[in-house]
Amino acid sequence: MDALVDTLSSYLENPWSQSLGIFILSLVLTVVVRGILRFVLLGLVQKTKTEVDDILVLAVKKLVTYSIPVIGLMVALTPLALPTSFPERILFSVLAVLIIRSAINVVDDISKWLEKTLIERTASTMDKGLVPLLRKAVKMSVVILGILIILGQWGVQIGPLLGALGIGGLAVALALNTSLANVFSGIQLILDRSVNVGDKVQLESNETGVLLDIGLRTTLMRTYDNEVISIPNSQLANARIKNYTKPDASIRVGVNFAVVYGSDVAEVKRIVLDVISRLEDILQEPEPQVLFLNMGDFSLDMQARVWVDNYGKQFAKKLEMTELIYNTLNESGIEIPFPTRTVHMMQ
Incomplete structure (x- = not known):
């Protein structure tokens, strides 16, 4: 009996055994959490009227499948006392990428839900252009924030980098003055509601068609000859436009x-x-x-x-x-x- 206890003690004191045990526990925890999310929480949220909680639970379920094992690997590295932090940084970067990807998927799913439900319940068509614009902005912000966090983990000084980005951003803003004007004009078009996606309009150049998309930089219009015209938002915002759908379609x-x-x-x-x-x-x-x-x-x-x-x-x-x-x-x-x-x- 004493020999068994000694063998077990020596096994538990082995750093590699401890690391393997921690990783196995993370896999077990992954199965348990997935089961709770699938059979308990998902069943509860499906009884609610809104789909937002369903989207969040499904996103967490997908994230748990990969993130808990990665976290387990990170914790399992502690008993090994490796002389370098390179493996830990790699795992942290992988975890950050998983979280960024999950956040982007949540933003996509919630924005699609907004377009499908909230917009249909309102008479306003402003959200048809505003929701995609906000979706792009939030996704870009999530990606930039994630990259900064990963760079910080790798020892890159974020403060000087942000300062350099600020100066560089000013230079880029001056160089891209026209592009920025198009971006803000696109936001102005959406908020003013002078035109919306699906409207039939006639431009000052006498071209007539239906608006397909109001993007960050340009607006796309399809003519009745099935040609697509790309119009810079700054020009569209400052032009005289005949809108056949205002005040109504008659x-x-x-x-x-x-x-x-x-x-x-x-x-x-x-x-x-x-x-x-x-x-x-x-x-x-x-x-x-x-x-x-x-x-x-x-x-x-x-x-x-x-x-x-x-x-x-x-x-x-x-x-x-x-x-x-x-x-x-x-x-x-x-x-x-x-x-x-x-x-x-x-x-």
Whole structure:
């Protein structure tokens, strides 16, 4: 019996045995904690209405799988009394990378949850652009903080480094003045809510399309020819923009037409108004109109107007109205003029 106790004591006093025992205990602890998280906490949080606690528990469960064994290895190095701290620094760096990765995954999952739930519950579309912007900023901050912590563990002096980064940042800010202006303009566009992702807009250059994304530096717009235009945010923020979705998606459809001089204006307006009022998928308020706009050089210029509930229907409805008005004037015997010029000859 004494021999067994002596053998066991010598085994326990062996640094390598102690290190192995500590690592084995960390593996057992990993299994226990994962079991608690999976069968106890995860079951509880799934009963709640919000998904945030589910996201956090799943993230902790994934982090525990790898971080506790790494911590166990770090603690297991203590009995060995190694002459160098290199292995400990390596393990600390690995642990920091695991935590950074887990934090980034949490930020991604929570931001997706915000986009899926909170934005759908509000009438405002500001968050559609603001949430991705905040997500990028938080992820960048997490990565920078993690790198600084790792550098500190490796003996790099963070204070002078931060000072150098401050001076360097000032120099970079001056050099990247245009890029920074684009970044702040992007934030301004999102907060002002003058345009949002999904809006149909017309630029000062007369290009028309739908906004795909408001990024840190540029805004992407897809034209109706399926071309994507990249617009610097600073230019977009300072430009005059026609937004077809403000104050709502309804829009007026106008078709210009003309009849010859001598035509009965009241009769023309009655005939055209009657046919356009019977068009399908138009709004009755504001009601359709036919206006006598101008007495031109060779024609009486008029315009037919109707309203549709969505700007996406404007082009198709204009084509339908144009064809309908032309056929109606022809069937009614109302002459459509063409450019003429009368020349008087003096003898």
